[in-house]
Amino acid sequence: MQQNNINGGDYTKITIATIVSISFIIILYFLFSNIGQIISEKSESFSSSSSIVLIYRLAFFSVCVYAIRYMFTCGPGNMRVVTLDENKEFILNPIGIKKFVTFSSWTLLMCLGYFLIAIINQTMELLKVNAISWLYSWQMIIFVAGISMSFLTATVVRYIILPDEVKIGREHGHMFLFHEQIMHNFAAIFFAFEMLIVQPDLQPDFAIFGLLFGVLYISFAYQLAYFSGGYFVYSFLHPKPKIAPIFAVGLASSIALFYLGLWTVTRFNGYNWLSWIIIIGWLSLIVQFRPVKSNHYNS
Known part of the structure; x- marks a missing residue:
């Protein structure tokens, strides 16, 4: 069991105060902005009468369902976590629903939820039901948060978590199991494909939902x-270190920033060939489908 450095005082109260302050700002924004009206006006841009869209939505939803089922049947998980009391790192092997505590598992649930709602809405439209x-509105909200979280997840896994696993010499083949691939790679691909095909009318105001879901996860x-549980899944979420308040703000802000980056891509004369090239290029930089040898990271 490894103990992380928490010298320099206990910043728990400051960290919690920071989180509460962000939450208060979000509440004020919802109370005094017209975000609700904007969502109502733009949410129907997700509607589609295309049978092809319905087929791939059903396919993506089925993959997410199978990934969740696989999480329950593939045996114990393998997570590096830190204790609340002493900030000591240890390996946890959760089973069943206890696996759904990671940020990436939330990404999978967002992907599942989005395509479920999208299928319901599109089916009602095809059946001419009101x-x-x-x-x-929920379809749009979950999409905005889901695509941002999935791109952030893929980026962090490829450039932070996997190199760190290699650095400490830990076996990380479990990071490439089926459900892990969906959480870390395919969720971003599914959301990106949906955005490019359906071409929803996204607005910069929706970045607030990145902050909201970041605070919800924290x-x-x-x-x-x-x-x-008495533990944190990620060491940077521990409230005691001096840098903890910055990490708390950073996680929530990162989701919002990733959304703004994706929204910016849609501003290049709409969803044209340039948007496709940028998104595909972006995805190629953040997804990773198999382990890479240690000398790749050390070079």
Whole structure:
């Protein structure tokens, strides 16, 4: 069991105060902005009468369902976590629903939720059933958060987590199991494909949902540590180190920034060939489908 460095005082109160402050800012934004109206106006841009769109949505949804089923049947997981009390690192082998504590597992759930709602909305449209406005709104909200989280997840896994696994010499073949591939790679691909094909009318205001879901995950992580498991899945979420408040802000802000980056791509004369090239190029830089030897990272 390895102990992380937390010298320099306990910044737990400052970290929690920072999270509460961000939450308060988000609440104020929702209260005093017209974000609800914008969502209502733009959410139907996700509608589609194409049978091809419905088929691939069903396919992507089925893959997500199978990935979740696989998580329950593939045996114990393998996670490096840190204890709340002493910030000591140890290996945890969760089973079943206890695996759904990682940020990447939330990405998978967002992908599942989005395509489920998209299928429901499109089926109702094809059957000429009156649309449920709030369901379209949720489709847009989950898409905005989901695509941002999936791109962030893929980036962090490829450029931070996997190199660190190689650096410490730990076996990380489990990072490329089926459900891990969906969480770390294909969720981003599925969301990107949906964006390029359906061409929704995205707005920069929707970046607020990146902050919101970032705070929600951090709050969940703290609830897990203080009232349930007694550990943090990610060492940077521990509230004691001096840099902890910055990491808390950084996680939530990163989701919003990734969304703004994706939104910017759609501003290049709409969803034209340039958007396709940029998104495909972006994906090629962040996904990784198989382990790479240590000398690749050391070179």
